[in-house]
Amino acid sequence: MGNSAYVLFYHQHYVVLISGSLTKSGESSINCFMRILSYLIGVFAIFLALCSALIAAPVDVQAQGCAGGACGITTTVSPNSGPTGTQVTLSISSGAYPLGGNYAIWWSKTPNMSGNAQSSDPDQQGDPTAVKLAEGSNPKLSQNFNVSLSVPEACNGTNYFHFIRSGKAEQMMNFAFQVTPTLIARDDKVKPRSSINVTGTGFPPSDKISLYVDGEPVEVSAETNTTGSFSADLPLPDLIAGTHVVKATAKKMYNQEATLKVKVVPAIMIEPALPLVGKTATITGYGFAASSEVSIKYDTVSITSSPTSDKNGRFVYNFTVPETSGGTHDITASDKSGNVAVYQMPVESSPPTTPTPVNPTSDRFGIMGTQPVIFNWMPAKDDSGTVVYTLEIADNLNFFPLMPGMRRSGISETSATMTLEPGTYYWRIQAADPSGNKSKWALSPYAFQVGLINVWLIVGAGIVLLVIFIFLLRAFIQRVRGYYY
Numbered sequence: 001m002g003n004s005a006y007v008l009f010y011h012q013h014y015v016v017l018i019s020g021s022l023t024k025s026g027e028s029s030i031n032c033f034m035r036i037l038s039y040l041i042g043v044f045a046i047f048l049a050l051c052s053a054l055i056a057a058p059v060d061v062q063a064q065g066c067a068g069g070a071c072g073i074t075t076t077v078s079p080n081s082g083p084t085g086t087q088v089t090l091s092i093s094s095g096a097y098p099l100g101g102n103y104a105i106w107w108s109k110t111p112n113m114s115g116n117a118q119s120s121d122p123d124q125q126g127d128p129t130a131v132k133l134a135e136g137s138n139p140k141l142s143q144n145f146n147v148s149l150s151v152p153e154a155c156n157g158t159n160y161f162h163f164i165r166s167g168k169a170e171q172m173m174n175f176a177f178q179v180t181p182t183l184i185a186r187d188d189k190v191k192p193r194s195s196i197n198v199t200g201t202g203f204p205p206s207d208k209i210s211l212y213v214d215g216e217p218v219e220v221s222a223e224t225n226t227t228g229s230f231s232a233d234l235p236l237p238d239l240i241a242g243t244h245v246v247k248a249t250a251k252k253m254y255n256q257e258a259t260l261k262v263k264v265v266p267a268i269m270i271e272p273a274l275p276l277v278g279k280t281a282t283i284t285g286y287g288f289a290a291s292s293e294v295s296i297k298y299d300t301v302s303i304t305s306s307p308t309s310d311k312n313g314r315f316v317y318n319f320t321v322p323e324t325s326g327g328t329h330d331i332t333a334s335d336k337s338g339n340v341a342v343y344q345m346p347v348e349s350s351p352p353t354t355p356t357p358v359n360p361t362s363d364r365f366g367i368m369g370t371q372p373v374i375f376n377w378m379p380a381k382d383d384s385g386t387v388v389y390t391l392e393i394a395d396n397l398n399f400f401p402l403m404p405g406m407r408r409s410g411i412s413e414t415s416a417t418m419t420l421e422p423g424t425y426y427w428r429i430q431a432a433d434p435s436g437n438k439s440k441w442a443l444s445p446y447a448f449q450v451g452l453i454n455v456w457l458i459v460g461a462g463i464v465l466l467v468i469f470i471f472l473l474r475a476f477i478q479r480v481r482g483y484y485y
Contacts, residue, residue, distance in 0.1 A: 073097065077161060077175040083182035084151050084201040084229075090161055090175055092145040100140035102166035105133045107152055111160050111174050129154070129227075133161075154179045155205045155228035156253055179228075181258035183248050191267040192286035192313070195233040196246075198260070203228040204252040212247040213237065224250065239264045240290045240313035241339040266313070266341040268333050274348050275321045276384045277434035281345075288313040289337035297332040298322060309335065321347065326435040351437040352382035355389065355414075355429050357444040367452040369422065376415045380431035380439055390430045391416050397426055397443075422451030 076091045092099060106113060108130040133149050145163070161175040181202040190196045200209065200222075209222040209230055222232035234246065241264055249257045266287040275281040288294060288309045296303045296317065307317040326349030334340040356378035365371040380387050389411040392399055408416055424447050431439040 075163075075173055075175060077177055080176065081178035081180060082151065083180050084153050086151045087148060088151060088161075088177065089146060089148045090163065092163065092173060094143045094145075096143065098141045098143060099145050099165070100138050100142045102135070102137045103145075104135040104164050104166070105147060105149065106162040106164060107131045107133050107154070107159065108162065109155065109159055111176075112172065113162060129159075151177060151179065153201055153227045153229055156181055156202050156250075156256070157204075181228075181248070181250070181253065181256055183246060183258040183260040185246070185260055185262055187262075189263050189265050190236060192236055192239045192264060194267075195235050196262060197231065198234050198246060198248070199229070199231045200224070200248050200258060201229045202258070203230065203248075203250045207250040207252045210249050210251075212249075213239075214244050215247070236264075238286060238312040238314055240311075241266055241287050241335075241337065266333070266335075266339045268331060268341045268343045270331060270343055270345050274346055276348055277321050277323050278384060278386060279321055280318050281321050283315075283317045283319065283331060283333065283343075285309065285315045285317075285333050285341065286313065287341075288315065288333070288335045288339050292335040292337060294333050294335050297330075299324075299329050323434045324436075326437050347435050348383060349435065349437055350383065352380040352387050352431040352433050352439045354439045354442050355380040355431050357427070357429055357442050360427075360448040361444065361446040362448060364449045364452070365420075366422075366450060369451060370419050371422075371450045372417055372419050373448070373450065374415060374417050375427060375429075377429045377442070379414050382431070382433040382437075384433045384435070386434050387431045388412055389414070389416075390432065391418070391427065392430075392441075393418060393420070393425050393427045395423055395425055399426070399428065420450045422449075424449050 073095060074091075074093045078089050078091070079086065080088075082088075090105070108127045110127045110129070113127040113130045131152055133152065134147060136147075138145055151159075156179055159177050159179050161177060163173040163175070165171060179202045181200065184199045184201075186197040186199075198211070203209065203224045205224060205226045205228050207224045207228075209224060209232070211218050211220050211222065211232065211234055213234070213236065216237075218234060218237075220232050220234055222230050224230045243261050243263050245259055245261055247257055247259045264287050266285060268283055268285045271282045271284070283296065285294060285307075290309060290311045290313050292309050292313075293306050294309055294315055294317075295306050296319070298319075298321075301322070303319055307315040309315045324347060326347050328344045328346050331343045331345050332340065333343075358376040358378060360373060360375065365373050375391060377389070380389075388409075390407065390409045391411060392402065393406045394400070394402055408418065426444065426447055428441045428443040430441050
């Protein structure tokens with residue numbers, strides 16, 4: 001290229017071309033200058049190429065000191081406080097740095113999941129509260145990460161979610177979460193003088209729990225486990241109908257408490273458990289409005305007098321069980337505030353014992369015409385103490401069909417008198433209590449007779465004889481007339 005000199009440098013994206021004209025007199029000086037300049041430009045080109053390569057290549061987040069929000073990396077947890085079971089969202093925005101690859105989400109009480117490194121026990125060297133919550137894979141070169149999950153069972157105070165990429169535990173990213181105490185009841189509606197099961201989470205570990213109802217302490221033994229949870233059966237005192245507050249506090253927990261609201265509904269009980277018809281039963285009501293008149297119904301029939309509840313919504317009322325069938329009957333109590341309680345009261349359903357027939361047995365009553373017959377039997381026994389009897393009389397052992405007037409019910413004595421036409425009869429007796437429970441029929445095994453001659457048979461025979469006599473008399477008269485004429 002004549003007297004021109006060219007210097008060419010190439011490194012990746014950078015090309016440097018230097019040219020110049022040379023004269024014979026200044027060739028040595030220019031050569032020296034060009035060598036120095038070419039070396040400087042070459043070093044600069046190499047430096048620029050390395051910078052370009054570093055910018056284009058992925059940069060390790062932790063290696064550049066970008067954890068904890070530096071270098072444009074942001075980490076958020078929403079919400080950042082609440083009880084166990086809270087649904088939270090963890091988010092990471094890493095700017096230009098990749099978050100791709102396999103990952104795991106852990107939970108622990110400590111920010112780095114480390115325990116006592118000096119301990120000789122391997123189980124104590126790591127954080128015993130550490131629990132793996134989830135794992136998965138994030139797209140390659142992804143610069144954002146989001147996941148939703150629930151807060152596990154944990155102690156009160158600050159706990160941590162940990163985002164750890166596979167094989168890079170030293171690059172852990174932490175999310176602080178404040179666990180608050182909470183109370184949960186198995187039932188949202190409860191009856192006074194019953195027990196309600198309550199479960200608490202988010203309390204200090206291995207701590208004594210104090211429980212209160214409407215601010216009043218309740219004697220119950222409860223202590224949290226190593227993860228700050230407990231369960232207890234809380235006995236309820238006499239409470240009026242409506243909403244009441246249950247509160248739980250811990251000895252090691254300051255200025256924090258957990259509360260829940262429970263609704264008290266009224267209830268009634270009956271004593272004795274199996275009342276007898278005609279006897280006295282006691283109704284006790286709980287959880288009604290304070291100082292309110294309470295109306296009571298037996299099935300659909302209102303009981304005339306009404307009790308009044310006390311300041312705690314309690315009342316006691318005695319009533320006589322009316323005559324009714326055995327089985328279950330509804331006792332309904334309602335106050336002026338609209339609180340209603342129903343109790344299905346069973347009425348005894350055991351039948352009386354079977355009465356024993358005494359007489360008549362094989363007796364005969366009278367010779368002619370209808371005769372009064374007296375029936376006697378041994379009494380039946382029943383818990384109610386009151387028994388009535390039904391007497392049936394028939395001319396056959398099937399007692400069917402039963403002739404009119406051959407049944408008498410509601411007999412309160414152990415005897416009855418019936419007037420019977422002449423004939424051969426059988427009889428049986430049955431007992432019933434006021435609840436309508438009936439005994440088996442007791443059959444008298446012997447037939448009895450009434451009258452030797454049936455009066456209608458006599459009348460019939462008389463009529464026949466009279467007709468015969470009339471015919472004979474007529475024949476006699478006709479013969480006499482024929483003789484004389």
